[in-house]
Amino acid sequence: MPSIKGYKYTTESSAKSAQKQCNDYYGIPVSPDDVTQNWIEYNFANLNEPSFWYIVYNESLNVVLGEPIEFDVVPPPTPPLE
């Protein structure tokens, strides 16, 4: 099970709120016509028990979301091998 460095949330709304904090801090989107609509993406660890939402760390996030933590995420099943 891969260990992820990032930010973990128990509800989608809190993950979305963290995403919005990042967008506001970095001024994303600059223009409504821009392709870039979010600074960071949040993911759903639906195979973990209990499930949760998380954001993968990068160094631009410290200043907004603080220090990251490490946690495990159950990966999706890989396609069948021959």
Next chain:
Amino acid sequence: MRIGLGIGLDFAKKRGSLVAPVATAATSVTGTSFVANWNTYDGATTYYLDVSISSSFSTFVLQNQAVSAPTTSYTVTGLTACTTYYYRVRAEGFAPTISVAPTLSPSGSQITGTVITCGTGTWSSQGSIFNYKWKRNGVDITGATSNTYTIQAIDDGTTITCDVQNQNAFGKSAYVGTSNSVSATVPILDTYTNAAVAYSVRKLRAAYTGNAIRVRRSTDNAEQNIGFANGGNLDTTALTAFCGAGNGFVTTWYDQSGNGNNLRQTTAANQPQIVSSGSVLTINTKPYLYFTSQGEMQFTSILNFQSVDSSLFLVNKRLNSVSANDAVLEGNGGYIYLNYSTIIAYGSNFFGANSALNYNLFTATNDVGANLFIYRNNVNIGTKNPSTGTGVTAEYLMRRAFGQNDYLFTELIMYAIDQNSVRNDINTNINNYYAIY
């Protein structure tokens, strides 16, 4: 003092050819001087001035006074007031001779539709008239006689040069001003047509008028489209001008096939990088898109090559080995794995490993139910006969749910047809540009 004008003929001191420029009215006339004037004569190196009180120039006040071109006047002094003076001018010059050959702009390798301009070169006794003859592999191109030439499809694989002739009033050179050369090439999709999707850092189709990429810069997160420069190369001048000293990230990799199936990434953290601290990322001098462990792009429309023939031409390089499973293309269970533990997969067809961190041109041609061939750098690394199972579906380029290795990409072309018969030619075209193997 009155001033008359004469025309010079039969000049004794003959070195080059002598001709008569048009003398014009004297100026700055005083009791003892005037300024003789005449028009510029094309190609003249020296003018010779005679001054006389005789309209037939039977005697001279001043004879054969040399004035170096381009000066076209001379102050005549020491004259007598209330006297009529006449002056005449002759021009000495030579037919042009080449000293510096003309150059083509742009030069190097250029694609169909590129307009090439031939310079004049530098000539001794340079005249104002230039004539041009464009040549394809040394043979005159019919009707190509202006200073510009637009590369045609017929020029593919040939060398284009231009010969220049210069002419002045004393004569004209032969077509001796031979330029440097341009290697003419036809964009790959003009030869191998009907691609389903096509992404690249070079122009793939002459008729494609769109951009190559859309870029977000790190300094203020503004975005701008970046197109192609001469030669069909990515316009790196525009790219670096836009990004300044910061970084640049690709938000959109435009589909050049004409089908509008662009690759996009709306999340900044997942966008591949193309400029780092003001410098374009390059491999073998060509720009690349750098996908970090989170780098991923999504097709505008899911590609579905399930149960249909398909071909893939993909130029990439895996940069590390932090995970085993890299789905290069994935969607709805149909996938292409190029570093899947110990195998390569095209749909549910499995082949040997891709363990090396090499710059690769991967080629797959799938004749459904018959032959599936996989090549790496034009060497066959696997064949399925008959091919089995599902084909390929693609929703993402680099599906990060399955792998976190870093990759670089420079080109991806897919067809919904089996291109095995021209696979070698397509690979050669791609390799000629990227110098992969």
